[in-house]
Amino acid sequence: DAGVIQSPRHEVTEMGQEVTLRCKPISGHDYLFWYRQTMMRGLELLIYFNNNVPIDDSGMPEDRFPAKMPNASFSTLKIQPSEPRDSAVYFCATASGSPNQPQHFGDGTRLSIL
Amino acid sequence: QQPVQSPQAVILREGEDAVINCSSSKALYSVHWYRQKHGEAPVFLMILLKGGEQKGHEKISASFNEKKQQSSLYLTASQLSYSGTYFCGTERAGSARQLTFGSGTQLTVLP
Numbered sequence: 252d253a254g255v256i257q258s259p260r261h262e263v264t265e266m267g268q269e270v271t272l273r274c275k276p277i278s279g280h281d282y283l284f285w286y287r288q289t290m291m292r293g294l295e296l297l298i299y300f301n302n303n304v305p306i307d308d309s310g311m312p313e314d315r316f317p318a319k320m321p322n323a324s325f326s327t328l329k330i331q332p333s334e335p336r337d338s339a340v341y342f343c344a345t346a347s348g349s350p351n352q353p354q355h356f357g358d359g360t361r362l363s364i365l
Numbered sequence: 366q367q368p369v370q371s372p373q374a375v376i377l378r379e380g381e382d383a384v385i386n387c388s389s390s391k392a393l394y395s396v397h398w399y400r401q402k403h404g405e406a407p408v409f410l411m412i413l414l415k416g417g418e419q420k421g422h423e424k425i426s427a428s429f430n431e432k433k434q435q436s437s438l439y440l441t442a443s444q445l446s447y448s449g450t451y452f453c454g455t456e457r458a459g460s461a462r463q464l465t466f467g468s469g470t471q472l473t474v475l476p
Contacts, residue, residue: 282462294466346462353409
């Protein structure tokens with residue numbers, strides 16, 4: 252099992268640029284979660300999907316963060332346009348539908364907006 | 366609402382014990398515990414599903430008091446490898462696997 256795969260691992264870009272974060276879930280996992288982690292705010296849930304359908308995006312800070320899951324094997328989180336305050340580590344996690352199973356985290360994308 | 370973890374930080378000597386607490390104001394279905402080392406992803410430790418249930422993982426165990434919406438993580442005879450930040454994630458009934466994470470407890474084990 253390859254685990255949750257995120258890309259890129261690191262991204263440095265200038266303010267105003269569009270950023271695309273990618274996630275490949277573990278095969279067979281029905282749930283996919285996007286988190287943002289900062290020192291100030293900790294680990295925050297941004298949005299999550301069940302069977303490719305967005306269920307709750309109340310954690311999204313603003314409309315600049317469109318997230319999509321076009322199929323069961325791929326999800327993207329875009330930031331457009333990016334701002335320095337978006338600098339954080341973004342994690343993707345996936346889980347099966349069984350209640351006694353954990354969320355599995357990818358290695359994260361460390362994003363720096365200059 | 367974010368669960369409350371205590372203490373925020375703890376420093377131990379190798380071989381000492383520690384307890385990390387997690388408390389929620391909402392009725393919980395389960396509590397998940399993770400450990401995160403600096404620069405790495407959170408790693409799953411254990412899930413507590415039933416009230417009063419205690420689980421173990423090596424020398425790390427946990428309990429869940431469903432009535433009080435509280436969980437505690439017990440680390441006994443700590444090892445250097447236990448250093449890291451511990452997070453509890455709480456799942457409410459009907460929240461479809463959604464977790465809300467506490468702010469974390471930073472554990473440092475010294476030789």
